[in-house]
Amino acid sequence: MTRPHLLLLLADQMRPDALAQAATPHLDALAARGVRFDNAYCASPLCQPSRACIVTGRYPTQHGVHGNMNEPIASQERLDTYPSQLQRAGYYTAMIGKHHYYDRWAVGMDVLEDDGDLQGYGYDHVWQVDDDHLNNQDRYTRFLQDIGKLSLFQEMARKRAWDAGALRPDEFDDGYIGETAVRFIEAYQDEAPLYLQVGFLGPHPPYWAPGDYATMYDPAKMQPPLAVDNPERIARTGRARAQYLGRVSLIDHYVGRLCAALEAKGMLEDTLILFTADHGDLIGDYGLYDKRHFYQPSVCVPLLMAGPGIALNPRLGGRICRELVSGVDLYPTLLHAAGCQDRLGAQPREGLSLLDIANDAGPRRAALYSELGTMMMVRDANWKLVYDAEQGGVQYLFNLRRDPQELDNLAGVAGYESVEKRYVETLLTWQVRLTHHTQEKERERLQRVRT
Known part of the structure; x- marks a missing residue:
């Protein structure tokens, strides 16, 4: 059997309900010929830790990346990435766009000019683009300089006064990344099967969209934020969400362009495509913005998969899978699709193949976990618990069956003590399992969390 090509499309800070709220015809088409996972979670609700989880198939307790200012993943982990x-x-193996496996401040600005470091993660071809266009020089800022728009762009960024007409969609950062990826596919001639990873910068803040995408959505018609009743804050959130959805639609446009490029090359039917994000975005829900929280809009991600290896009923088309799945599942999924045996190394992986889950051919999760620093989350079919050692223990307990919007926090409420105890024990058992093969410094960190 011919091995499939593999395409991973990774958005930055995209919440799953954006697929229902934005015009996304190309992502809808992808779901219609594949599987949409409606209970997909990131393994850590922050950029760098989550991306380290994806590329290593391991959790922060195992790979050691707990924040955005961390140094790169340890060299032994790099050798064990799925691209390797x-x-x-x-x-x-090729990577175009954003990666965020390390932070620019942790490794030095000059690394943005050196693709060799990323090639150490297992990429034959690298075309990286950073998301700080004010302080850094990279391919995108040089592109803006070449077309005479760098000074204009940076002035708008400093003043946070975006002119939607200043850049055409194909000159915007995600347009630039998308166009670069399309050209790469068009030029691909290698006989080897291709793994291509495209990392978009959006819809991560700032909430700006270019051209017609900036006015595609009416701020007054945006879904209001959860647990907020202040009219001024609701209006401000509406403006942010309208721009956010505009960026989602821009990314969708390039999903279509990439699929069309694959089809023109005769590669589409032989390509397994995965679309997801590193984490979500609260955008005003509960009065909060950004990520770093374990509320559903922050910790959940969109996840679509289409292509060879997925058993579908031709009459019914795409399917919806409601099993609990995680960012750590991308690693075994890609190896499964490629027919590779996992080199487990010193630390076993807990991820499951999404192909097996989609085809009802493998194990299922009884519980799903996510962690960030001293915070840990566990959820199953009924309950979600969030534990923070620095804040004194259980912070949130939600009955997701009765309260899917997480408006009624039952932590510390009389009558739920046994539920709290059960899920705290589940979390600690999980952490003990993870740290059995973990480096000494990580075991020491976890011991501090427990005590």
Whole structure:
């Protein structure tokens, strides 16, 4: 059997309900010929830790990346990334756009000019773009300089006064990344199967969209934020959400362009495509913005999969899977699709193949976990508990069956003590399992959390 090409499309800070609120015809088409996972979670609700979870198939307790200012993943982990395993199996591996496996401040600005460091993660071809266009020089800022728009763009960024007409959609950062990825596919001639990872910068803040995408959505018609009743805050959130959805639609446009490029090359039917994000975005829900929280809009992500290896009923088309799935599942999924055996190394992985889950051919999760610093989350079919050692223990307990919007926090409420105890014990058992093969410094960190 011919091994499939693999395409991973990774948005930045995209909440799953954006797919229902924005015009996304190309992502809808992807779901219609594949699987949409409606209970997909990031393994850590912050950029760098989550992306480290994806590329290593391990949790922060295992790989050691707990924040955005962390140094790069340890070298032994880099050697065990899934791009490295695909590379050893004969795939040509390419990365275009944002990666955020390390922070620019932790490793030095000059690394943005050096693709060799990323090639150490297992990529044959690298075309990285950073998201700080004010302080850094990278390919995108040089592109803006070449077209005479860098000074204009940076002035708007400093003043946070966006002119939607200043850049065409194909000159905007995600347009630039999308166009670069399309050209890469058009030029691909290698006989080796291709793994291509495209990292978009949006819809991460600032909430700006270019051209017609900036006016595609009416701020007054946006879904109001959860647990907020202040009219001024609701209006401000509406303006942010309208721009956010505009960026989602821009990304969708390039999903269509990439699929069209694959089809023109005769590669589409032989390509397994995965679309997801590193984490979500609260955008005003509960009076909060950004990520770093375990509320559903922050910790949940969109996840679509289409292509070879998925058993579908031709009459019914795409399917919806409601099993609990995680960012750590991308690693075993890509190796499964490629027919690779996982080199487990010193630390076993807990991820499951999404192909097995989609085809009802493998194990299921009874519980799902996510962590960030001293905070840990566990959820199952009924309950979600969030535990923070720095804040004194259980912070949130939600009955997701009765309260899917997480408006009624039952932590510390009389009558729920046994529920709290059960899920805290589940969390600690999970952490003990993870740290059995973990480096000494991580075991020491966890011991401090427990005490």
